[in-house]
Amino acid sequence: xxxxxxxxxxxxxxxxxxxxxxxxxxxxxxxxxxxxxxxxxxxxxxxxxxxxxxxxxxxxxxxxxxxxxxxxxxxxxxxxxxxxxxxxxxxxxxxxxxxxxxxxxxxxxxxxxxxxxxxxxxxxxxxxxxxxxxxxxxxxxxxxxxxxxxxxxxxxxxxxxxxxxxxxxxxxxxxxxxxxxxxxxxxxxxxxxxxxxxxxxxxxxxxxxxxxxxxxxxxxxxxxxxxxxxxxxxxxxxxxxxxxxxxxxxxxxxxxxxxxxxxxxxxxxx
Amino acid sequence: xxxxxxxxxxxxxxxxxxxxxxxxxxxxxxxxxxxxxxxxxxxxxxxxxxxxxxxxxxxxxxxxxxxxxxxxxxxxxxxxxxxxxxxxxxxxxxxxxxxxxxxxxxxxxxxxxxxxxxxxxxxxxxxxxxxxxxxxxxxxxxxxxxxxxxxxxx
Numbered sequence: 001x002x003x004x005x006x007x008x009x010x011x012x013x014x015x016x017x018x019x020x021x022x023x024x025x026x027x028x029x030x031x032x033x034x035x036x037x038x039x040x041x042x043x044x045x046x047x048x049x050x051x052x053x054x055x056x057x058x059x060x061x062x063x064x065x066x067x068x069x070x071x072x073x074x075x076x077x078x079x080x081x082x083x084x085x086x087x088x089x090x091x092x093x094x095x096x097x098x099x100x101x102x103x104x105x106x107x108x109x110x111x112x113x114x115x116x117x118x119x120x121x122x123x124x125x126x127x128x129x130x131x132x133x134x135x136x137x138x139x140x141x142x143x144x145x146x147x148x149x150x151x152x153x154x155x156x157x158x159x160x161x162x163x164x165x166x167x168x169x170x171x172x173x174x175x176x177x178x179x180x181x182x183x184x185x186x187x188x189x190x191x192x193x194x195x196x197x198x199x200x201x202x203x204x205x206x207x208x209x210x211x212x213x214x215x216x217x218x219x220x221x222x223x224x225x226x227x228x229x230x231x232x233x234x235x236x237x238x239x240x241x242x243x244x245x246x247x248x249x250x251x252x253x254x255x256x257x258x259x260x261x262x263x264x265x266x267x268x269x270x
Numbered sequence: 271x272x273x274x275x276x277x278x279x280x281x282x283x284x285x286x287x288x289x290x291x292x293x294x295x296x297x298x299x300x301x302x303x304x305x306x307x308x309x310x311x312x313x314x315x316x317x318x319x320x321x322x323x324x325x326x327x328x329x330x331x332x333x334x335x336x337x338x339x340x341x342x343x344x345x346x347x348x349x350x351x352x353x354x355x356x357x358x359x360x361x362x363x364x365x366x367x368x369x370x371x372x373x374x375x376x377x378x379x380x381x382x383x384x385x386x387x388x389x390x391x392x393x394x395x396x397x398x399x400x401x402x403x404x405x406x407x408x409x410x411x412x413x414x415x416x417x418x419x420x421x422x423x424x
Contacts, residue, residue: 004272004289004335026333033292033331034312048336074325098401100316100379103325104332184400185314 002036005047010054010134010163013047017159018136020045025161027070028104030097031113055163065167069108073120074099076107085170088123088193092176095119095191098184108162111144114154115187117208117244121148122193123176124165125205125215131162139163148212172197175264177257178207181244189245190253194261196221202229204261208244209237209254226262233258274338278303279347285334293337294318294329297344305345305374309403316402319375320344326382328401345374348381357381357419364415368406376402380416390420 005020007013016023024043026032027050035041049055055070058079065081073093076082082090096102096110096119110120111131121144130143136159147154156162174195180186191207203217216236219229239250275284278301287300294311297303297320309317311330318329321343348355357380360366367373376399383390383398390398395416404412 001288001290004333006335006338026336028331029333029336030313030331033333036290037292037311046333048333050336097313098316099398100319100326100328100401101313101331103322103327185403 002043003045005045006051007047007049008051008053010052013049013052013161014134014136016045016047017134017161020047021158023047023158025049025112027106027109027112028072028101029109030101030105031109049161063169065169067107067165067167069106069162069164071106071108072103073105073107073110074102077102085172085174085195086127086167088126088174088176088195089120089167092119092123092178092191092193095176095178095180095188107165111147111165112154112156112162114148114152114212116148116151116210116212117188117191118213119176119178119188119191119207121213122191122205122207122215123174124167125213126174126193126195126203126217127167127170128203129165129167132164132166133160133162135160141166145215150211170195170197173265175261177260177264179245179253179257187244190239190250190257192254192257192261194258194265196265202262204233204258206233206237206254209239209250211238214238221266226259229262230255230258272335274335276337276339277341279343287334289333289335291334292330293320293322293332293334293342296334296337297329297342300334303344303346307371307374309371309375314403315372316375316379317372319378319402321378321382321385324382324385326379326401343378343381345377348377357384357415360415360418361412364411364418366407366411366415372402372404372406376404376412380419383416384419388420390416392417395420 022044026046026048050070055068057068059066077093110118133139176193178191179189188208193205195203200222202219205215241247273286307317309315313328313331320329
């Protein structure tokens with residue numbers, strides 16, 4: 001039995017983070033509620049963050065695109081902001097489960113669940129996103145490239161909460177490709193995102209190809225051939241075999257999907 | 271135990287219930303609206319689909335406490351005055367159900383789609399129904415039933 005908390009302000013949320021050491025945060029709940037049901041997590045309190053107005057905002061300024069921690073994946077997809085360099089986020093969101101879950105799941109939840117195969121994570125990494133957090137005594141900014149520690153493990157403290165994910169202004173084109181068994185239902189066997197900047201710099205990121213999502217930058221498409229880029233990228237990942245796919249299948253698929261991402265973002269450059 | 275208020279199928283409810291139950295349990299065991307089914311209870315099968323503040327969701331993936339103030343539509347709201355809705359009738363006419371366990375969820379996903387887009391294409395129907403599993407029909411009759419409504423009057 002846990003208490004249900006639904007603060008309406010960040011200050012109230014801070015208060016609960018401080019006073020409730022065994023607290024679980026609830027955004028979309030698509031992972032947490034399964035854990036609660038199966039007894040994998042046994043918090044004293046569950047804190048719903050969706051009543052805090054600041055967390056429900058999507059905002060684009062000259063410099064950044066900000067997505068509040070309570071914004072659902074479907075709201076992101078409908079926002080109109082996920083084009084151009086942010087298109088990989090759109091493609092990843094479209095690939096995330098099905099509409100029933102996209103109406104609940106959030107970007108911040110996908111990040112904080114820290115699954116190596118989380119669909120939104122490779123796109124966030126190539127776009128060099130960071131999260132902003134609050135704690136009882138302040139808050140901080142954490143680049144996602146320094147966020148993931150291992151399967152389902154991240155650097156957040158137990159009294160820390162993500163309030164938004166921030167994407168710096170980007171230029172160029174991005175794409176995400178995913179291999180799964182059943183559309184609408186399966187987690188990624190492999191997911192690959194790429195961002196090609198206007199200057200020819202290429203960043204690639206891989207989901208389900210190591211203990212954390214892996215980001216490899218920066219390739220130079222002006223001086224490196226596609227074969228060189230592919231070989232270097234495949235040397236940078238370390239997939240394992242598990243219930244979803246064998247190691248060999250993941251290696252093949254990572255190469256194939258990387259080519260598909262390059263096809264999508266390179267256009268006439270190929 | 272905590273009191274919450276919500277609107278279900280147009281009716282206002284005030285419920286006193288435990289803080290650690292899901293919306294699905296609230297609907298089935300506290301409001302006795304058992305048309306919404308529990309399949310996997312893990313957000314996989316869509317048998318518990320309801321329309322929650324205008325959006326289709328899995329009721330097993332929402333805590334009852336979150337639904338304080340929510341407006342919810344369930345399968346019990348589909349027929350009016352004992353008469354099946356055209357969507358329900360289309361499911362029967364097209365043989366879109368056999369055991370019937372997935373059908374309330376299928377109807378609610380289709381209802382959410384048609385409320386937003388009264389004339390969906392076949393691709394849009396397939397996309398909207400991705401979260402609902404059926405082990406009997408092979409899906410084709412379900413898609414045909416929704417196409418029949420999408421092509422005609424609701």
